[in-house]
Amino acid sequence: MAKGLGRKALPWLFLAPMLALIALSWIAPLFLTVYLGFTDLSIKNFLAFIRNFFTEKVHITIDNFRRVFMGGDPYISEVFKVTLLYVGSVLLINAGYSLLLSISIAYLVRNEILSMILRVSWLIPRITPGIIYALVWNWFIDPKYGLLNPMLSAIGVPKAWLPSSWLLDKPYSQILMIVVNGYIGASFGMIVYTAAIKSIPPDLINAALVDGASDFQVARNVIIPLLRWPMLFVTAWQTLSLLASYDVILMIWGSGGGGGYAGIARAAGVMVWSLYSYSKAFSEYMYGYASAISLVLVVIGIVLIVVYFKLFGFRRLMEPSRVEV
Amino acid sequence: MVKVTLDNVSKFFGKVRAVTDLNLEVGDGEFVALLGPSGCGKTTTLLMIAGIYRPSRGRILFDNEDVTGLPPKDRNVGMVFQSYALYPHMTVYDNIAFPLKLKKVPKQEIDRKVRKVAKLLRIDNLLARRPGQLSGGQQQRVALGRALAKEPDVLLLDEPLSNLDAKLRILMRAELKRLQKELRVTTVYVTHDQVEAMSMADRIAVMNAGKLQQYADPQGLYNKPANLFVAGFIGSPPMNFVEGSIREDLSGGYYFDAGAFKFKLPKELGELISSKSIDVVMGFRPEHVKLSLNREEYSIEGQVYVVEPLGRDIVVNVKVGDMLFKVVTKPGVELRPGQRIWLVLDVDKIHFFDKFNERAIV
Numbered sequence A: 001m002a003k004g005l006g007r008k009a010l011p012w013l014f015l016a017p018m019l020a021l022i023a024l025s026w027i028a029p030l031f032l033t034v035y036l037g038f039t040d041l042s043i044k045n046f047l048a049f050i051r052n053f054f055t056e057k058v059h060i061t062i063d064n065f066r067r068v069f070m071g072g073d074p075y076i077s078e079v080f081k082v083t084l085l086y087v088g089s090v091l092l093i094n095a096g097y098s099l100l101l102s103i104s105i106a107y108l109v110r111n112e113i114l115s116m117i118l119r120v121s122w123l124i125p126r127i128t129p130g131i132i133y134a135l136v137w138n139w140f141i142d143p144k145y146g147l148l149n150p151m152l153s154a155i156g157v158p159k160a161w162l163p164s165s166w167l168l169d170k171p172y173s174q175i176l177m178i179v180v181n182g183y184i185g186a187s188f189g190m191i192v193y194t195a196a197i198k199s200i201p202p203d204l205i206n207a208a209l210v211d212g213a214s215d216f217q218v219a220r221n222v223i224i225p226l227l228r229w230p231m232l233f234v235t236a237w238q239t240l241s242l243l244a245s246y247d248v249i250l251m252i253w254g255s256g257g258g259g260g261y262a263g264i265a266r267a268a269g270v271m272v273w274s275l276y277s278y279s280k281a282f283s284e285y286m287y288g289y290a291s292a293i294s295l296v297l298v299v300i301g302i303v304l305i306v307v308y309f310k311l312f313g314f315r316r317l318m319e320p321s322r323v324e325v
Numbered sequence B: 001m002v003k004v005t006l007d008n009v010s011k012f013f014g015k016v017r018a019v020t021d022l023n024l025e026v027g028d029g030e031f032v033a034l035l036g037p038s039g040c041g042k043t044t045t046l047l048m049i050a051g052i053y054r055p056s057r058g059r060i061l062f063d064n065e066d067v068t069g070l071p072p073k074d075r076n077v078g079m080v081f082q083s084y085a086l087y088p089h090m091t092v093y094d095n096i097a098f099p100l101k102l103k104k105v106p107k108q109e110i111d112r113k114v115r116k117v118a119k120l121l122r123i124d125n126l127l128a129r130r131p132g133q134l135s136g137g138q139q140q141r142v143a144l145g146r147a148l149a150k151e152p153d154v155l156l157l158d159e160p161l162s163n164l165d166a167k168l169r170i171l172m173r174a175e176l177k178r179l180q181k182e183l184r185v186t187t188v189y190v191t192h193d194q195v196e197a198m199s200m201a202d203r204i205a206v207m208n209a210g211k212l213q214q215y216a217d218p219q220g221l222y223n224k225p226a227n228l229f230v231a232g233f234i235g236s237p238p239m240n241f242v243e244g245s246i247r248e249d250l251s252g253g254y255y256f257d258a259g260a261f262k263f264k265l266p267k268e269l270g271e272l273i274s275s276k277s278i279d280v281v282m283g284f285r286p287e288h289v290k291l292s293l294n295r296e297e298y299s300i301e302g303q304v305y306v307v308e309p310l311g312r313d314i315v316v317n318v319k320v321g322d323m324l325f326k327v328v329t330k331p332g333v334e335l336r337p338g339q340r341i342w343l344v345l346d347v348d349k350i351h352f353f354d355k356f357n358e359r360a361i362v
């Protein structure tokens, strides 16, 4: 009896530290965000709020949501558009381009060494510390000292087409945003896809070759159809993580708003939804409004997760590299 | 239809020598079986003929055209894989139509051909299903259909019956053979089942450890095995072997001395063997031995050890010294373990092999 109880308690004992962390860093902030989203907490009443959580100086209101949805904040529609551009384009790279990449690496390129070099070169941004990655890009695109413009000129891009500042000139800044995030994110899809391609029985590919398929036809008629689930999985996963991620943009463009960078992300047209929330909170100190903006994202995320679960079923979602054979 | 020639073909995977110096000719319309134990290089050989693997050395000819460097799609080969390798995301219809679509055959033509092949293989009621919804035997026929629909010059079959149950296997054996004769397509059939090879093929290439051991028709393999490996591999239960040496007695006659027993040999046979080798392995098939309760000419004395009834026949294990010989005979005489008995050999059907190079002497 005691033994049986021990058996049941033991896993919880092992899980406890992680559950505590999850509670502290995920659950508690979620409740706090929901609460703050309905308040007018800002720099003005922040000190009072810190001293006494239930101070009457913090008012409960739905003004924040009015601003988001009823045009109270004229800039929010621009943020929405930038976010769509960001998620859509980076997704194209992370879920679409990485598929072509994986097929090349795992199937078309028969040379092991070349395949390895390609694989590593796409993994580099993932294993580089984020801040270094951002710094390297900052140097790379520098109009005076950076290598990017000379390199583009060298391959024949006319001088007139090159921006004076990759950071600030639209649409170059937006292209930069997409490339920088795409490069770092493509490796996730690449890892999932290459594992899935490697798990396709070689006989299946040999059969297609004997049936008269060219390498391209093998990829189109056999490999890609068999990667349906990995593709959906990567797309779903990346959509969620892109919606919430702004770290690289923050590191390269700063948070904008009223802070030290004085709206550079905004001017550059790279102000995505999650960064906007961040900048409202930490550059403009509008905690209540920032929380409301985040909440919108949380709701979208939950809706997407529900949709995905309906679409894949829980089981399939938990088996990322599954190939249907 | 074409004649397929393998000219000194080898395939190495790093240090692994999968196939070494293979010479093989498959005649136009011929049904050849590649027979050998697991890992002897059968699949590798097929994949080289199909063009999936490029030989490390040697040439492959279709008729007189060198196809060694041609990719699979330019060889017009049909292949049934060991695993069937049906496309799981396509219906049976699309599986069979796939090679035709790649050949850009017109739609109605594809439809006609798919239905014809499906009818021939009796899978016309399964066309809308996916491979996952088929039994092993049905999958095997779909795989065959896919290989046949493109009307290949060469048909390659890699142990197509190995996943089927015994009954279906025997049924499909006959059906495959009939089909092959009907279509007259040059066929290479891989198997490790000697009964399958013997019952289906015009000629059999026996392989071991990547090397061709013998290439002959079924009767030839059975009656005149070229070496110890083939002798032991063909026939069930396998041939009995005894090591020993050939000696001459005082009167100028010859006998085979196995230590545990001596076996008198006819003079010409003794002369013939001893002119080639003294240390030999004698082999005789279980079905070429007669059991006798009395000593006879050309017999070996032993004791009944175990009797295994097989229905139509019985296999008697006879102990001679510390060796066990198998004898296939008809049931009838009551045999008790421990009973004294004589193995009477048919002198014309005894084989002798050189002990050192293992080649057949007679």
Ligand SMILES: Nc1ncnc2c1ncn2[C@@H]1O[C@H](COP(=O)(O)OP(=O)(O)OP(=O)(O)O)[C@@H](O)[C@H]1O
Pocket: B013, B016, B017, B018, B036, B037, B038, B039, B040, B041, B042, B043, B044, B045, B082, B192
């Ligand atoms: N792609 C490969 N890489 C390395 N070694 C291989 C490869 N394919 C086959 N081999 C090796 O070559 C040898 C012959 O393999 P093969 O598949 O041709 O045998 P097989 O006669 O078809 O056996 P089975 O009856 O088990 O199918 C084996 O030792 C195998 O391990």
Ligand SMILES: [Mg+2]
Pocket: B042, B043, B044, B082, B158
């Ligand atoms: Mg094999």
